[in-house]
Amino acid sequence: MKYQEDYQIQYADCDETGHVKLQALIDIFMHVSNRQLENSQAGSKEMAMKNQGWVVTQYHMEFKRLPVVAEHVQVVTNPVGYNRFFEYRDFALIADNEEIIKVQSQWVILDLEKRRIVPADSEMMARFGSPLLKKNPQMRRLKKQEYYQQTRQYRVRYDDLDLNHHMTNSHYFSWMEDMLERKFLNTHEPEMVDIKFDKEVLYGQEVTSSLIINEQTSYHLISQGDQVATIAEITWKKRNNE
Template sequence: MNTIKANEMTKFTEKHIIEFSDCDENQHLKLSSMVDLMMQVSEHQLSQKNAGSEDLLKQGIGWVVTQYHFEINNLPKPGDEVILSTEASGYNRFFEYRDFGISTADGEILVSVQSRWVMFDLKKRSLIPCDEELMQRFNVPLLKKQPFFARLRPQKEYSRKRRYRVRYDDLDTNHHLTNSHYFNWFIDMLDRDFLREHLVKTIDIKFDKEIAYGEEPFSCVVIKKEDAEIKTFHAIENSDGVEETVSEITWRQI
């Protein structure tokens, strides 16, 4: 059942049962499925006040994420009942900040996510200022300072690259590669034995440019051990070798 808590900062929550199709062979929630659930709960909140994807498409605009930060304490398994949550935590002239969470029915926090978004004119393919009336409708505070996000930069070299093609089923309603699909390309670059022995601890990802239908970008990765932690550094490069998305993922052993 969907609920909106009666406070100034509207936090939206809903229950969800994790399905087998949401999980990998270790029966852990897949990163791409996690992002899809985040978009689902956000869409359900926005639709309650006529601000969902369909409502925005009629105005020729959409939301585009520019950066995520994930903190992952544990991942749910098939059959687990979880609480999905989201709230718009603030905005300024061009950015909206939105938080997400996944927790157990007992309140244990499994995943917490911070994100930064822009509004996008779908016809002109350009950024537009935040809609102040929309922000007020959801009681979103105007921020004096921008929240901190990691400064991500491409690596000088990557140990492995693989070309992918953006298919029709990979597109979202903004007509570009859906952001959950990037995680499939990242994970696919890692060896099966590594993935069976490690779980994601943190993720930082920054999207610099949208990827359109029919493009054939490269997914790139290099694995490094830093201060007893294993990190994988990822990038999506276009055919000219220019990085359009960069990411850093920290792992822990299972």
């Protein structure tokens, strides 16, 4: 069952060029999907009362362009379906009747005490119109690169945490973009993003952000020692006005 809200891009959502930041874009999508879930007693607050939380494990994102400050858009989310452990949800951003961003995502339900995945609740899924799937959507497989050109250390701050008591997924984009040059970010925007969250990162933990760029694609790794926390690939394109 699709759900949609109107939204005006705020100054706080944008970088110094006036284009929406990836971190802010994810936060906008999360807000709208949670509004749909709240209407079915399955939002973050209701889940927390059961010591459970929605956790995204992967995104695939395609961009025609990024919206700009003060632009009016429609934010659409659609629960595509679920299986025993995964729920699949699509998002779209529409401006002037054109779909400018589309997103596929994969989710799990986490037991917040045991920090373990729990099976999907079929009654809850039915309340917001998510059907049981016979065939799962295919999500792209991402591989760790053999080496990376740059590394930088980060620490999970209190401000990074969400209701699941771990690093919120949108903040990973801030760490990854921070590895890129200012001039590059001001003259390029994403064309495609794939990101997979393999291991949660908790308050106070130190992680390493690694980067290698090959032509127009940046490859990112967030790791703790030898353990992969998050892996991502971003394909970039020059801005039309450059």
